[in-house]
Amino acid sequence: MAIMSKKVFSLILTTILFGAIFLININYFVSENEASVSKSHTPINYELEQVEQAFYSSIEIAEQKISELSLDKFTSEEKVRLELLxxxxxxxxxxxxxxxxKLKALLKREGVSDSIKSKIYYLLSAGARAEFDIDASFYYLNLSSRLNxxxxxxxxxxxxxxxxxxLFLEAGNYEEAENAxxxxxxxxxxxxxxxxxxxxxxALLYVYSSSFDYRKLEKAAPAAIELCKKINAHVLLAxxxxxxxxxxxxxxxxxxxxxxxxxxxxxAKEHSITNNLPQMELVLAGALLNQSKLExxxxxxxxxxxGFSSPQNEYDLFTAYHLLARYYEKxxxxxxxxxxxxxxxxxxxRFNEQANGIQAKYLAAQFQSTINQKESELESERNQLNKSAYIVGQLDLARTALLSLLLLSFSAFYIYSYRSTIKLSLIDNKKIDQLTGLCNVDYGIAKAFDLIKVIENPKQxxxxxxxxxxxxxxxxxxxxIDKxxxxxxxxxxRLCNIFKNVGMPIYLGNDRFVVFTSTIDQEQVRSLLLKVKDCxxxxxxxxxxxDLTTTATWYYMQGxxxxxxxxxMDVIDLCNDAMVDAKHHHRGKATNISSHKR
Structure with a gap:
């Protein structure tokens, strides 16, 4: 699928991010006609709404109600609504x-209304996302945003x-996901x-869960549970x-x-909810292992x-074998x-290759009008590995790898740190650090130089x-070391979130990072460094x-x-050399070691 143009992306942002506020202010969301229709449901509309209500309570009940419907008096649009359900x-x-x-066939019919098209695009987007085709998911969402x-x-x-x-979650943009x-x-x-x-x-709880914001999740969950219990929304409760x-x-x-x-x-079992049943059971397996309920x-x-098959269930398989390794270790x-x-x-x-291959196609059109396909390849790798980092961090890889390798050879020479074990054993693609999800220094510098060629930066x-x-x-x-x-x-x-629109973090090793920025002035750099200090x-x-602090040295040039x-690389060396003095005399602060302008 072709990568979306910058103009198309701008349209997506305008519609999704700012459309709601604008439309609410001018009372645009519900027209008088829509309001009058909602107050006088036709019998068929009522039947369809009853089926949809039943769907969120029990899939079996919804399917039973559908089988009892008489379609003789359905209009063509009402039949389409039923097909969508x-x-x-x-x-x-x-x-x-x-x-x-079925959805693509429905789109080809003549006379399909914009409202029905919107529903079709939404379902196509949701289905594509569920199958990790993020490019297609964003494409269909874009089509929806272009409707009248x-x-x-x-x-x-x-x-x-x-x-x-x-989709914002897929890109690791948690703030925009929450705003949407x-x-x-x-x-x-x-x-x-x-x-x-x-x-x-x-959906809001899912955002908090995916962004690991457990404080907000804990605060919001009880009210959501109470609300869904009152209306017997079992599908949502699960x-x-x-x-x-x-x-x-x-x-x-x-x-x-x-x-x-x-x-x-x-x-889920009582109400025939099967789409994510295996994933629920994987979470249960992890909870059992953590309580030593091993068998x-x-x-x-x-x-x-x-029950899993490759390549359809690569994510589930790597999660399951990660848990199985912990079981055998225990x-x-x-x-x-x-x-x-x-x-x-x-x-x-395998999963990483699948996800990166898909995400590299769409991230170029996402959240910045100045980023092109080359950066999207980097962002997709970083995004996927950041999502996987929590799982990787929870593995006791050091002990598993160490003890299993001891059975095969006298490998004590290789065991000098937990993190080194991860790097030695896990990375097939040495461009990415598996622990942090960031580019390693050589690859990161090459990517940064590639971006310089394509980002609009007239003031250099x-x-x-x-x-x-x-x-x-x-x-x-x-x-x-694990902590x-x-x-x-x-x-x-947090570095990725702070510099998400203007910079590219790179992992130097140990406890040191480098961030390459472009297009922003010195005061903006200082402002971002204050956020780094507090994060x-x-x-x-x-x-x-x-309560940890950071010490930074930075170099800025314009023109x-x-x-x-x-x-x-030379500038990184300058900053590294300056770090020795900064750690002694400017600890916990950010020191600008040079500023060049023409």
Whole structure:
């Protein structure tokens, strides 16, 4: 699928991000005609709404109600609505290919209204995203945004906001994901039904879960659960309980996590919700392992692995083998742990290749009008690895790899740190650091130089920042290397969020990072460095609260071209040399070592 142009992308942002505020202010979402129709439902409209209500309570009941409908008096548009509802039910049962074919056939019919087209595009976008075809998902969302908004109901706009939120999540842009779903929530609270409000609350919880914002998740979940219970929205409750369970995993309360996951599974099985049943069971297996309920976890993992197939279930397979490796390690069966670990690596790399191949196609059109395809390749790798970093960080890879390798050879020579083990054993593509998800220095500098050639930067403004985490050795010594690795992963993610529109973080090694910026002036660099300084305050690592500082040295120039990768490397060397003095005399601060202008 062709990459979207910058003009098309600008249209997406205008529609998705600012459209809601503008339209609400001029009372644009629900026309008088829509309002009058909603107050006088036809019998057939009422029947369709009853089916949709039943769908969120129980898929089986919804399918039964559909079979009882008499289609003789249905108009052509009402029949299309029914077909869309069948596709939606099919998606929850994992029937994506069949559903996508039906949706594309419906688009080819003559006289399809904009409202129906919007619903079709939303479902196509949701189906593509569920199958990791993010390029297609963004493409269909874009088509929806280009429809005449006068002809769309607030329900159509709700769907567009919710899908936009998911796509922002795919790119790791958590702030915009939250903003999009809060716009949807504003619509639902004003014009929506209790069911639509419940649906939107569930989507907000998913944003918090995906962004690891467990404080917000814990605060918002009880109200969402209460709301969905009142209307018997079992399909939504099953998802809410899974998201809520991660709050207790973060607190190490695995018994409570297990209880919530089992509640979710019970609802899913009772109401025929099968689309994400295996993923729920994988979460349960993790909770069981963390409580040392080993045999039950093993039985569950064996059944799940037997039911997965490659390449359709690469993500599920690498997650399952990661858990299986932990099981064998806990049992002291280190040879089996090593074998499971190798299978984990194989499926992890296959999944990574799939996801990167897809995401590289769409990230060029995303969130910045100045970024082209070359940067998208970097961003896709970073984004996917950042999402995988939490899982990787939770593996006891060091012990698994160490003990299994000891059975094969006298390999004590290789064991000099937890993080080194990850790098030696996990990275097939040495361009990316698996722990932080950032580019390693050589590859990162080459990418930065490529971006210089394509980013619109008429004033030739460039900055290079070297950042060192203060007292990181103390963290490793007092809490352990595994906790230190969590600090690195969290800090990497926060760097990406701080510099997401104007800079590219690169991992130098140990506790040191470099950020290459372009287009922004010195005051903007200083402002971003203040955010870096504060981003390590009150950092939660397991049960510990850390207050860490960073020391930075940075070099800024304007009106001077960057002629080669060696030029960038030379500036990094200057900043590294200056760091020695900065750590002694300007600790916890950012020092500008040079400023050149013409």
């Amino acid at each position: 069948k596709v939606k039910i099919g998606f929850y049962s994992g029937k994506f290919e069949e559903g996508n074919s 908004q006068d002809n769309l109901s607030y329900k159509d706009k709700l769907d567009t906001f919710r899908q936009a939120s998911h 779903i809060k716009n949807a929530l504003l619509l639902a609270e004003r014009d929506g039904t209790a069911l639509e409000l419940c649906n939107t609350h569930q 998802n809410i309980y899974i998201d809520y369970s991660f709050v207790y995993a973060d607190k190490k309360d695995y018994q409570r996590q297990q209880a919530l996951v089992e509640m979710s599974l019970s609802i 039950r976890a093993k039985s569950l993992l064996d059944r799940l692995i037997a 049992k002291g069966q280190f040879s089996d742990a090593h074998n499971a670990y190798q299978k984990y690596l194989s499926h992890f790399n 403004r460039y900055g290079l920042i070297v950042i060192d985490i203060d007292d990181f050795t103390v963290v490793n010594q007092s809490l352990g 230190g690795d969590i600090v690195l992963e969290l800090f990497s993610r 390590m305050v009150q950092m939660q690592v397991a049960s510990h609260t850390l 001077m071209p960057v002629r080669s990768t060696q030029h960038i």
